[in-house]
Amino acid sequence: MNTPDLELPVSVPSTALFTDQYELTMLQAALRAGTAERRSVFEVFTRRLPEGRRYGVVAGTGRVLDAVENFRFDGPVLDFLRSHGIVDEATLQRLAGYRFTGDIHGYPEGEVYFPGSPLLRVEGSFAECVVLETVILSILNHDSAVAAAASRMAVAAGGRRLVEMGARRTHELSAVAASRAAYVGGFSATSDLAAGFRYDIPTAGTSAHAFTLLHDTERDAFTAQVDSLGSGTTLLVDTYDVTAAVRTAVEVAGPKLGAVRIDSGDLLLVAHRVRQQLDELGAHGTRIVVTSDLDEYAIASLAAAPVDAYGVGTQLVTGSGHPTCSMVYKLVSRADTEAQPGHDPAQTPMRAVAKKSLGGKLSLGGTKWAARPRDADGVAEAEVVGTGPVPPELADTLLQVPLVRGGRTVGKEPLDAARDRHREALASLPLSATQLSKGEPVLATEYR
Amino acid sequence: MNTPDLELPVSVPSTALFTDQYELTMLQAALRAGTAERRSVFEVFTRRLPEGRRYGVVAGTGRVLDAVENFRFDGPVLDFLRSHGIVDEATLQRLAGYRFTGDIHGYPEGEVYFPGSPLLRVEGSFAECVVLETVILSILNHDSAVAAAASRMAVAAGGRRLVEMGARRTHELSAVAASRAAYVGGFSATSDLAAGFRYDIPTAGTSAHAFTLLHDTERDAFTAQVDSLGSGTTLLVDTYDVTAAVRTAVEVAGPKLGAVRIDSGDLLLVAHRVRQQLDELGAHGTRIVVTSDLDEYAIASLAAAPVDAYGVGTQLVTGSGHPTCSMVYKLVSRADTEAQPGHDPAQTPMRAVAKKSLGGKLSLGGTKWAARPRDADGVAEAEVVGTGPVPPELADTLLQVPLVRGGRTVGKEPLDAARDRHREALASLPLSATQLSKGEPVLATEYR
Structure with missing residues (x-):
């Protein structure tokens, strides 16, 4: 939804209101508590594929990049938030200057995915990352379905x-x-x-x-x-x-x-x-x-x-x-203290975090890499997801690519590139991937 | 999608491209054949409710009215159609001046409906009615679901x-x-x-x-x-x-x-x-x-x-x-000749038309009225759908209301009116309407 690209009939001057209210009230509370600038890593993943599906397809990445670029709180948006009392003045000030300055890595558009695949990783301050949750999930959940x-x-x-x-x-x-x-x-x-x-x-x-x-x-x-x-x-x-x-x-x-x-x-x-x-x-x-x-x-x-x-x-x-995917956007890692001016954020000590509660909604904390090794015939063998250093033998098979670096979009590509990638990704899967009958994910997800 | 109302974040200067290509190529062919100005009646209805559902809910009517008002072929839209060779110059000329000048009647928003209920009736020239099909169905099918x-x-x-x-x-x-x-x-x-x-x-x-x-x-x-x-x-x-x-x-x-x-x-x-x-x-x-x-x-x-x-x-x-309804937009009646200038369109002799073919997709031709008589306790008894004159005993129970008259919107209302109407409509149905279990439509549709 890049405004200049859009013209008619879908001119969207800002994507900032495609946002659940709680993203902004959480920001308000974190600003007041002095935790809003803690460096944070959010990941998009799904715990399962729709029943019987053998693979998922990443789509919407290009639209996510447009949405992040256009995520701005301009006059009418701020006026709405103020007049409806949704957040306080300090938060409005923070939002007025909002620009995403962090990094985004992810599976490129058209790639296939499996349960647990870390499809998108959004890194930056809690403040700048948390507010992107709703629009990122809207796009990926719809388009991938x-x-x-x-x-x-x-x-x-x-x-x-x-x-x-x-x-x-x-x-x-x-x-x-x-x-x-x-x-x-x-x-x-x-x-x-x-x-x-x-x-x-x-x-x-x-x-x-x-x-x-x-x-x-x-x-x-x-x-x-x-x-x-x-x-x-x-x-x-x-x-x-x-x-x-x-x-x-x-x-x-x-x-x-x-x-x-x-x-x-x-x-x-x-x-x-x-x-x-x-x-x-x-x-x-x-x-x-x-x-x-x-x-x-x-x-x-x-x-x-x-x-x-x-x-x-x-x-x-x-x-x-299956009109939607069940992708979620979860905080998986964060700093213990707020970022200090002049400090290299990549050097901030981070801790893995995850919800632990009833009902089996367990999430795996920590920033994840993903790799898909292939056998001698070039057929994919597994979806390997891990935290920590990447094993050297998997270094050539990593799936995530840089999409945004320091707030600058680096992952834009023509739609045909995603279309071609999908054809190639599908061709690299075991043959049973393309059976229409119900089955298990064609690659097992291995956690390292 | 009324532009002035919308401002951020959903400014849509025109709804005219939310349209399937064939609507415009059919218009082109009809213009050349001299049939485009034949007075026509299109109706929106569904042949069935989703399996096991006992009633449907009309929603999106207000958005349809906005979409029709904003259905304009302005510069960038015309440029796109021309540069991609989608329609010829004569058609572009007709579209450049497009304004819907006809009439729309329909079930008011929030009302309940049943298989065959004539939910919306769009009357005017073939040219001005046919092009509205896609956007009207998009809105009603999504919102009603x-x-x-x-x-x-x-x-x-x-x-x-x-x-x-x-x-x-x-x-x-x-x-x-x-x-x-x-x-x-x-x-x-x-x-x-x-x-x-x-x-x-x-x-x-x-x-x-x-x-x-x-x-x-x-x-x-x-x-x-x-x-x-x-x-x-x-x-x-x-x-x-x-x-x-x-x-x-x-x-x-x-x-x-x-x-x-x-x-x-x-x-x-x-x-x-x-x-x-x-x-x-x-x-x-x-x-x-x-x-x-x-x-x-x-x-x-x-x-x-x-x-x-x-x-x-x-x-x-x-x-x-059931993420969509199965509403369709069908030509049910049309004139044999093009409208003559100065002639009252309401006096044009019309003929009922309907597809007849394989597979049971039979449609009922003719402009329809709908009524929902109630018993002595005020409980709805049937969905009565007919063509021709309305039986006098049903005249007080008609369901369709005027929404657009001569191109002028007359059916706008606050959203709360639709919300209140739905509560009342549901309360007037037999008690079994609100059982969650699968069942038949709670009112039978009777054709007169």
Whole structure:
């Protein structure tokens, strides 16, 4: 949400209010107690994958970097906090000058992850780190959920084209982020113009039943569409009778018709029939696009059908049963005293901290590294997570990269880099990673 | 998303790009065919409720009205459409002057609904109506899903206070809309500052484990919090040992301590123990707030526990298993010819239209009214949906209200009006409506 990049339609002058109230009241209390400037390390991780999933997909990292850059408490934000009595004047003063000056390391976008993977590490004063919790988790939890679903769908589709069409099934701005995450996960295009505008994702579209119904006959509708959009367009053929519609479509557009879309019925059966009919009509190059509540299982079930592309909506943008990840943002290490001016923060003695309480929500304290060694064939063997010095034999397999250094973003990259990385990361996992059936995480997490 | 209302942090100068590409290419084809100005009626409805749900909740209507008002194709939007070759110049010209000039009727926000309920009716030219599909569905599908979950949770909570805390589990702007929808459904407050800013929903907060871990002892942390925020604050008591923490909390804050929060463990058991301990310490007025992956069933299971408030996150903002509704936007009626200048559009002869195809996605054509008659005790008896004249005996029980007339918004109302309406609507349903168990829709939809 970098304002200059955003322009229309998603101009967000500040991300600072995408924040739970308690982040600011904790800051107020820590300021007063003299603990707010204690050097702190927060980590983002998840204790588990959604049930039966074999891997997770990191997505949203680029959006996190934008959000951190734009995390500013300007006039209207401060006025709101003051007029509603949310924090005191000392805190407002601290917030007015807020700029994140610390460091962020993390798994690069598109990378896969497992339970316990230290996905993001945010280091700086407690004051500057604690307030970022909500917006960082919002972005990563949402975007990673969509990317994980997209990745499974891309596996199921083999090399066939996948188009994201879910805007109408989720919040209008979630939809833009969902298109982005779907692209990272392997989708090729989106129906959402805002996603095309904001992230330069290729856009695509077909036609709706309303367009056919607007016209006096299906032939009139097809003629109107082909006259205006050319014979390369995609005609929707299931408003009345599919067989009649396919015949009319080829009569109107000729055998160079781009594609037909089927949005209902037994897609496996209908796709075979339509393919045969198109071939008989000489429209050998006309593609078949299917839609209609597809998920990864429905896509996989069409592997043997003559389908050229899938349009996926609801199940994609809602994470195919898992619309959010369970990522948390936890303080894992902190200094015993406030940072002293002129002192190198990297030299501050730090102590590992973790909650210990009822109910098994145990967290592992300490700043963590993560490595993923591979066997002789290049197949990943384990997700190794540790504290303390990195064993030399793992030094070449570390997963975290610098994203922000001293408040300066260093980890920005084109969206295609994340998309490519995801494909490579997935290819490096054991083969069972891409089974759609329920299973355990394909890599075990080993703690050192 | 009315720009002047929004200011920070969600300034959206136009909602026009929250649109699937095919809406605009259909417009282009219809313009060329001379059918774009045919008077049309689109309706929003759902064919089914989520499995086992007994009623749905309309939410997002106010946001739809803002989105329609702000649906404009300004310079950057037109430049994008032109540079990416999405539509032709004639279409860009039509879009440049776009203002919705038609009528919208619908169920008012907070009302309950059932399969087939005609939730929104959009009337005008095909051109001006078709392009609104995506953003209208995005808003209603998302917001109604959250409101339905909120309503069930409010039922489960009885009169106890519910606080929305789900921002970190959903997209950062979904979170703002989710807070709003949760408020309509019966929640009292939100942790999300952006929702407080944008919709004036009361905000609330407690404290996190990180705050306790930042300090050398739990006592230090509690002292810091009480010193700064007063004894009315809510202390988090499950970082180490709950019994020790509650003792320390009352020692630090005194018996006027506002509340304690429990975020893990067997909440039923722990709440009883904590209540007893608080009472023994003389802190009879100290409230108990529970959090920790609550849903409506977990809330209901705590009905007999001494709990004063629930903080709900993940399950609320993800619709408690149903993160979207299956609402669709369908052309149900249209004129055979284009509107003539000076002609009263209400006098245009219209024809009912509907898709007829494979797979049971049958839609009912024609402009619909909806009524909900009540029995002598004031209990709703059925959801009656019809076309043609309204039977006189149902005239007093109609559900749709005018929202936009001739392009002018007439249906805006304060959020509390929607919240109050929902409470009343729910109270008018048969008692079984509020059973949490799976069941059929509590009112049958009768078609006349």
